[in-house]
Amino acid sequence: MKYKIILTALLSGSFLMANAQQGAKPEDTEVWDPAPPVVTPGKTVGDAPSDAIVLFDGKNLDQWVDVEKGTPAEWFVKDGVLTVNKATGNIQTKQSFGNYQLHIEWREPSDIEGTSQARGNSGVFLASIGKGDDGYELQVLDSYKNKTYVNGMAGSIYKQFIPLANPTKPPGQWNVYDVIWTAPVFNGDGSLKSPAKATVLFNGVLVENNVELMGPTQYIGKAAYRRAHGPAPIKLQAHGDKSKPISFRNIWVREL
Numbered sequence: 001m002k003y004k005i006i007l008t009a010l011l012s013g014s015f016l017m018a019n020a021q022q023g024a025k026p027e028d029t030e031v032w033d034p035a036p037p038v039v040t041p042g043k044t045v046g047d048a049p050s051d052a053i054v055l056f057d058g059k060n061l062d063q064w065v066d067v068e069k070g071t072p073a074e075w076f077v078k079d080g081v082l083t084v085n086k087a088t089g090n091i092q093t094k095q096s097f098g099n100y101q102l103h104i105e106w107r108e109p110s111d112i113e114g115t116s117q118a119r120g121n122s123g124v125f126l127a128s129i130g131k132g133d134d135g136y137e138l139q140v141l142d143s144y145k146n147k148t149y150v151n152g153m154a155g156s157i158y159k160q161f162i163p164l165a166n167p168t169k170p171p172g173q174w175n176v177y178d179v180i181w182t183a184p185v186f187n188g189d190g191s192l193k194s195p196a197k198a199t200v201l202f203n204g205v206l207v208e209n210n211v212e213l214m215g216p217t218q219y220i221g222k223a224a225y226r227r228a229h230g231p232a233p234i235k236l237q238a239h240g241d242k243s244k245p246i247s248f249r250n251i252w253v254r255e256l
Contacts, residue, residue, distance in 0.1 A: 047250075097233070098183045107249075138157060
């Protein structure tokens with residue numbers, strides 16, 4: 001008897017749903033407004049779209065400052081390329097960002113030397129929350145036939161997430177990161193409301209799929225959210241290893 005009642009209920013529900021659909025019109029589920037803003041794409045893949053903020057166009061470092069001093073950035077700009085100046089340290093954007101889409105291209109020297117983490121090490125800090133290497137680092141490293149710990153290779157969220165693949169190009173060729181960054185959100189008392197998230201395409205290959213960061217990246221110890229913060233600059237690292245410095249170009253961001 002119990003099963004008969006359940007079957008009757010299911011059939012009745014299906015009958016009611018079918019009747020409800022009979023009077024439906026296609027326009028009942030059409031949404032017309034508000035229309036998305038018009039964005040003109042770049043002429044080629046990787047070019048900045050019309051609504052992007054260009055952070056480096058190959059001409060100057062007007063959008064960047066020295067992390068430690070807050071003075072104008074002093075990395076090297078030549079022939080449309082930005083090269084790390086290890087003598088001056090990290091640089092970061094003047095502007096702070098919350099959620100965004102980032103495009104950045106980087107290249108290891110063709111005559112790079114060294115092994116493991118001492119081979120063209122740098123980083124893109126998706127949010128810089130202090131001086132030095134404080135923040136959330138997307139690792140930059142020559143990972144082409146260069147063995148190292150896999151949560152510290154190119155494409156990793158440093159010491160947190162191993163990349164899903166290794167599409168690193170040989171030294172001397174340009175690599176590309178396309179990142180979707182969702183900033184962490186904190187409650188009024190400073191506790192974490194929602195963690196930071198990152199999706200990373202590396203040379204067109206998905207290597208981080210909407211991963212939830214465990215906190216700012218750390219060289220030693222477990223990551224954790226220890227203090228609240230709001231929108232933050234994007235930072236580029238001048239790593240202290242002795243290998244030749246790497247270069248960047250075509251850096252732009254779209255606020256989301």
